[in-house]
Amino acid sequence: MRFHSLPESKRYPDTEDEWAIVLGRYNTVLDELFAGLDVHVATMDWSGTPVPPERPHEQTRWHPGAHHWTSVLTDPEPGDPVYTHVYVSRMPWERGCIDTLLRAVADDATAGVLITDVGLRRIHHPYDGGADVILATSAERDRLRARHSDWLSAHPAGL
Template structure:
């Protein structure tokens, strides 16, 4: 299911109040999913084949405390030159606000590809600029979370 991070499906925050709303929404759902339990936090960076250094003001791995290199994945696309995704992972016990700097960078589209998941890999939280996708273990769990935050859902017929 997909939750939007701001009212009326606004994609980006412009004010301190809007940043507070989106961080509250991210943290509320994350806490409902993982409160007090260990989670894996995965961050990703991309290095294209041309050797052109991709400059970003935000280092996603620096915003993932205690992260270490996990794996590299090759990405090739007909429209874009290939490259390698570098994935780092950390393990932390979830508590609200521990990832606010990372979540804010995600909301500003500075750190794509973040995944937060339980250590059994049964629940996944994938924040993006504009909201978060949540993958749960069963339809009952999905429906309960969906019903508790119905006003954060898209009004689009496909839920996007």
């Protein structure tokens, strides 16, 4: 299911009050999914080589303690391949513990972020404008959707 970060599906925050709403919505859902649990946080970088280059400073600031997990050829264009390099960390979930990263995502400064429980039963994928959430059961999804129905898109497809 998809939640929007701001009322009326506004994509980007302009004021500190709107930033508080964005981070509040991200953290509320993350708390409901992961309170008391360890989580894996995955971030991604892209390059034209199978061996990842040194991570940009801002990525290490947004996702401290991450280590390279794997690299995957995601676009095999001859002469111009693209590799996705995945970096992962594990931490106990605490509200606000990844706010720097969430703020970078909401500001469209980074993408490809996933937060999941260590059993991979729940996945939270924040993006600029909202978050997609994948849950283990439709009943769990329906309960979360009901609690935050005012954060859902008015679009018939839920987008």
